Amino acid sequence: MAQIRTITRSGTRFYFDPDKPDLKVPGVTSIISMLPKPFLAFWNAKMVAELAVDSLPFVQQMAERDRAGAVDYLKGAARRYTKARADLGSDAHDLFERLIRGEHVGRVHPDLEPYRKHFHEFLEAVxxxxxxxxDIAWSDQHGYAGSFDAILNVWLDENGKPTPDRSGERHTVITDWKTSKATYPDVALQMSAYAHADRIIGPDGTSEPMPDFDGACVLHITDETWEFKPVRIDSADVFATFLRLREVFTWDREVSKTVLGRAIAKAAGQLVTGTQRRAK
Structure with a gap:
């Protein structure tokens, strides 16, 4: 079996079916990016303003030598912050996978040590x-795919609290690790998409049916604390919203490029007089 491969085009990740190399589908996170996020404009402006104020003498000196460079430096504030957080998140996810698989992990970078400590606490508490x-969750029916963090069995008491001795009732949950400042509602769309996919594709390209889930959870870990939260993934409400975003994605990336035809009439252009022609 061929391994699954991905490409990124214009910020969108696509997954290729290992059995049908010509078939590609968009990633779950790219579909969820169709959600309107007006707060991002304010956040981006705030990042630029804070950088300018905090480094005013430096920016002024830079602007005197290279105005365009100073503008690029300031407007890249949010991008650089996002990349740094994404790099830390990737390293933390790699660490979490090693720990959940039972691998012994020795010393880690000081920036990762709080995450290692908190993940160990989660393992002991749950x-x-x-x-x-x-692995990859793949939907043949709706045409999307995405890499999920984990499928876990957890044991809960009658109040929904973990029983680390596994004396409670077993629940199979699709699980996501988050290292962002907070957990946001769109994680429900992400988890619902994974849970309602048709099959799982492993690293070697082999497929098996997606199991039935009792629910979903998100493990939110920061450098200061951690918490394990249930997440709604019901089909009538949450998954239905994800499917509408899937339709919006098709509109944005495909249909919208086909709806405007060439002009069948337009302005003739500005009149050029004989005097103007002779003057050239």
Missing amino acids: NPELVRAE
């Missing part, structure tokens, strides 16, 4: 059983 990790 004592989950790993079913799958870092």
